[in-house]
Amino acid sequence: MQVRPYSAWISRLFILAVASLTLTGFMQMPLAKRYYVTMVPGLAWTGDFFLVHKLHYLLATLLLFVVGLVVVNWIKGWNRQLSLTPLGMARVGVVAGLVVSGGLRVYRNLPGVTLHPMAILTIEWVHLVLVMVLGVLALVALLRNCSAYAVRK
Amino acid sequence: MSKNKKQVGAVSRRGFLKALGVGGAGMLIPTGAMAAQERVPSSSEGELATLLDLSKCIGCGECVNACRESNASKFPEPVKPYPDMLPAKRAKTEDWSDKRDVDDRLTPYNWLSLQNAEVTYKGEDYDINIPRRCMHCQNPPCANMCPFGAANKELSGITKINDALCMGGAKCRAVCPWHIPQRQSGVGLYLNLMPRLAGNGVMYKCDRCYQLLDKGELPACIAVCPEDVQTIGPRHEIVARAKALAAEMDGFIYGLEENGGTNTLYVSPVPFEMINQVIDKDSGKGVGKKANKGRKKGLGPGKPHMDAVKDVMADETNLATATLVAPIAGIAAGFLGLASRLSTGSEEGGDDAS
Ligand code: SF4
Ligand code: SF4
Ligand code: SF4
DSSP, rough: OOOOOSOOOHHHHHHHHHHHHHHHTTTTTTTTTTGGGGSSSSSGGOHHHHHHHHHHHHHHHHHHHHHHHHHHIIIIIHHHHEEEEEHHHHHHHHHHHHHHHHHHHHTTTTTTTOOOOHHHHHHEEEEEEEHHHHHHHHHHHHTTOOOOOOOOO | OSSOOOOOOSSHHHHHHHHOOOOGGGGSSOOOOOOOOOOOOGGGGGGGEEETTTTTOOOOOOOHHHHHHHHHGGGGOOOOSSOOOOOTTTOOOOOOOOOOOOOSSBTBOOOOOOEEEEETTTTTTEEEEEOOOOBBBOOHHHHHHOOSSSSSEEEOEEEETTTOOOOOOOOHHHHHHTTOOOEEOOOOOGGOOTTSSSOOEEEEEEOTTTHHHHHTTOOHHHHTTTTTTTTEEEEHHHHHHHHHHHHTTTTTESSSSSSGGEEEEEEEOOOHHHHHHHHHHHOOOOSSSTTTTOOOOOTTTTTTOOOOOOOTTHHHHHHHHHHHHHHHHHHHHTTTTTTTOOOOOOSOOOOOOO
16 A cells, blocks of 8 residues: 555564564474474474574564664654554554563573463463464455555554 | 481481471381481472482382372373374374383383492492482473473472473473473373374473472372482572582582573482493383493483583573663664654555565
8 A cells, every 4th residue: 555654674674573583483383393394405493492492582682673663763753644554553562462472481481580380371372372363464464455554644 | 329328417308297297207207317407398488409319329119119109190091093193204103001111211101210320430339329300490491492381380499291281292302401201192182183283192201299299298209218318498408408418428419500400409429420421221220230231322212311411591591681682772773863764755665564
């Protein structure tokens, strides 16, 4: 639809981060070896649980950087010139949920931190379900041809 | 073994039972050493740890049997026939249900096994028996890396796998430095989901007899031991006791640094590198001497090593700082004006922002 009203590299960084976070996130499940992903040339690393886990952390820092950048810009002025599309709003909510649940996941993995098993279960499944919701929303946005998060007011 | 029979006074089996006032349990106690202090180790004091004095273990196998009895109700009862897994080459069923008696390694039906190492150290011969089971790591990778939240560490220092949630993908075994958890196919949640495509059973390992600890009783292997090999208590006290014991026997500690610290500390009169080199592969309980002469196989599945182990979650711990700094850097960049200029409406490529 509309011409994107903010610089393209923010979108590109965001897409890169989310796509590779999704891949490394799904590879947290023991799928790579079972389903021969590790046999695909260039994808042998998907079978290394620790490597994939660390990459997931690294990519999360990229996403968090972009999120910080966008939030500040939004407060500083974008909010007066841009408005979120309904699908944009939904996806912002889901990304926020992913960031929070992911952050709690990182916190849980620190030495000396022990959370209640029920809390961990909740964090884990919220994170897993939200990424699937994000996938569905992205698909809907694509089909509706309105994948921009925000448009000019 | 048995080079040193002295008991360093601290939290002992007796002290534990006595302080808890567990009626009748006193009968289990040999009348010998009553040097124990009066302590009430409970999880309100933080993580509980165990100490195994390897100079005392005679390899009688009582603990192995007690573990089985204590945990029999938790053992898997798989439904046969098992679902045909896809892809068949990669997803093999692991079935121990017909081999429940196997006790010379860890299996879903045997959470504790004995290893044996004959070592000559400083001109003396030692015959060391080593009860092996989950180390209950302080920062357990099996729990941290489980994608479903099925494995957890509890405040009491116990690492536990929830058999109702585990999918049996065995990732926890892959990331455990000792590959402790063992899989049984044909049980668990995956049977109700996509049995052919996802999951492969449930993982089992020592859960430190939480059902007994919850009642203020000792884990079965500790209570039954005729030689008083094991002691349980708050970790800081167990660490102090392990250090004192090691100093006293001029010995060595395993578990203090391994994987960043575990809640299972072994103290031995001989270096663990030596033990690790000669640790037998198929000793079974109480055997080990001649039975395996000439065997050169490496320590196999279910037969944990005693090598040094670096903290496998250390990189993640460092990266956690990066995830804290990243949004702050983003915010700073935002205030510095990065990306603040709205590009003109003529910016190319309209809708690729997803
Ligand atoms: S096998 Fe079970 S406990 Fe181990 S990682 Fe998978 S779901 Fe978690
Ligand atoms: S020894 Fe292995 S199974 Fe036990 S807590 Fe540590 S990582 Fe988990
Ligand atoms: S603590 Fe309990 S479950 Fe663990 S090895 Fe001892 S008897 Fe077995």
